[in-house]
Every structure is written in C-alpha cells, then in structure tokens.
Amino acid sequence: MGSYPEIEGKIAKTLAFLGNNYATLRAGRASAAVLDRISVDYYGTATPIAQVASVSTPEPRLLIIQPWDAALLKPIEKALQSSDLGIHPSNDGKVIRLAFPQLTEERRKELTKLVHKYGEESKVAVRNIRREAIDLYKKQQKKSEITEDDLRDTEREVQELTDKAIKDIDALAAKKEKELMEV
Numbered sequence: 001m002g003s004y005p006e007i008e009g010k011i012a013k014t015l016a017f018l019g020n021n022y023a024t025l026r027a028g029r030a031s032a033a034v035l036d037r038i039s040v041d042y043y044g045t046a047t048p049i050a051q052v053a054s055v056s057t058p059e060p061r062l063l064i065i066q067p068w069d070a071a072l073l074k075p076i077e078k079a080l081q082s083s084d085l086g087i088h089p090s091n092d093g094k095v096i097r098l099a100f101p102q103l104t105e106e107r108r109k110e111l112t113k114l115v116h117k118y119g120e121e122s123k124v125a126v127r128n129i130r131r132e133a134i135d136l137y138k139k140q141q142k143k144s145e146i147t148e149d150d151l152r153d154t155e156r157e158v159q160e161l162t163d164k165a166i167k168d169i170d171a172l173a174a175k176k177e178k179e180l181m182e183v
Contacts, residue, residue, distance in 0.1 A: 004133070004157070004158065004161065006133075007129060007130075007133050007158060007161060008161065010129045011126055011129060011161060011162075011165045014122050014125045014126055014129070014165070015122070015165065015168055015169070015172070017122070018118055018119070018122040018169060018172055019172060020036070021118045022115065022118065022172060022173075022176045023036070024036055024037055025111055025114060025115065025176065025180070030057045030059070030060060030061055030062055030063045030098070030100045031057070031063075032050065032055040032057065032063065034063075034085060035048070035049045035050060035055060035063075035065075036048065036050070037083075038079050038080065038083045038085070039079065040052060040072060040075045040076050040079045041075055041079075042072065042075075049065060049076060049079070052067055052068060052069065052072055052076075053065045053066055053067040053068060053072065053076065054066045054068070061099060061100040061101075062097060062098070062099055062100070063097070063098040063100070064095050064096070064097055064098075065089075065095060065096040065097075065098065066094070066095045066096075067096075070094075073091055073093070073094075073096065074091075076089075076096055077089050077091045077096055080096070080098065085098075087099070087100060087101070103180070108180050108181060111180050112177055112180055112181070115173050115176045115177050115180065116173065118173075119169050119170070119172070119173040122169050123166055123169055126162055126165045126166060126169070127162065129162075130158055130159065130161075130162040133158050134154075134155055134158060137150075137151055137154045137155070137158075138151065
C-alpha cells in the first residue's frame with residue numbers, strides 16, 4: 001500500500017478534533033477538559049482558564065480552580081456562570097470549586113445525541129477528504145500523469161484509509177457513550 005501523508009494528516013486532524021469535542025462533553029465525573037472552551041478576560045485578552053489558574057481534581061466529582069492572580073477569582077466565576085456547563089461555581093475567596101452533579105437520564109440522552117452528531121460530522125469530513133483525494137487522482141489520470149491501474153489502486157487504498165477512519169470514529173463514539181452512561 002502506498003503512503004498518503006496528506007490524506008492521513010487530514011484524517012488525523014479530523015479524529016483529533018472529534019476527540020477534543022468529546023473531551024469537552026461533561027460526563028458524570030470531573031475533568032479539566034470541560035474548561036477548555038471557557039475563557040476569562042485577562043487584562044483585556046480572552047484567555048483560557050487553564051492558562052491563568054491551576055486546575056486540580058481532588059475527588060472524582062470536584063474540580064478546584066486556583067487562579068495565580070487573586071483578582072481573577074470574580075472574572076473566572078462569572079465566566080463559569082455564563083458558560084453552558086450548567087454547574088454553579090462556589091468561590092471561597094481563595095479557590096473556585098466546581099461540584100459535578102450526577103447526570104440525569106434526560107441529560108445523558110442529550111449528551112449521547114451530541115456524541116452521535118459529532119461522530120456523524122466527523123464521518124462526513126472524512127468522506128469529503130476521500131472525495132477530494134480521489135478527484136485529484138482522477139485529474140492526474142486524465143492528464144496521463146498516472147495510469148488507470150495506478151488510479152484503481154489509489155482509489156482502493158484511499159477507501160481503506162477511509163474505512164479505518166470511520167471505524168476509529170465509531171470506536172471513539174462508543175467509548176464516549178459508555179462513559180456517559182456510567183452511573
């Protein structure tokens with residue numbers, strides 16, 4: 001099988017993007033990754049919380065956010081309240097605690113739908129990568145840059161890469177769904 005670094009790179013980026021999306025979905029346990037999308041105003045610049053505070057997980061359902069600058073306590077608390085996390089932060093003057101409640105059955109189902117949606121979007125992206133690659137090789141064949149046999153081999157190999165990527169996406173989705181359904 002030939003090597004297709006450009007195609008493999010695009011597929012890897014798609015899988016990494018999906019993994020990041022899944023990491024930001026809040027499961028029943030605390031994870032610092034849920035803070036990745038939340039930024040705080042730090043001297044006029046929107047800065048991710050992880051860049052202005054230490055985030056620790058002392059218990060499975062608790063995140064503790066300790067800003068390096070005490071003046072950031074209130075802005076971080078405001079950013080968390082206005083986010084889509086759905087968790088009310090508690091501020092004791094030194095640190096902010098985020099207690100993750102058990103997920104309700106309804107919320108689990110909503111999150112599972114999001115898992116499937118993100119998975120489908122990734123599959124569409126991978127199929128688009130395949131289509132673009134095959135179109136490129138067909139143009140090369142029309143210009144007689146590659147033979148018809150080369151084109152057929154390339155199409156088969158690109159399809160194999162696509163099939164593997166789809167399996168990887170399904171595996172990521174199944175893993176995240178299992179994590180969400182754990183009580």
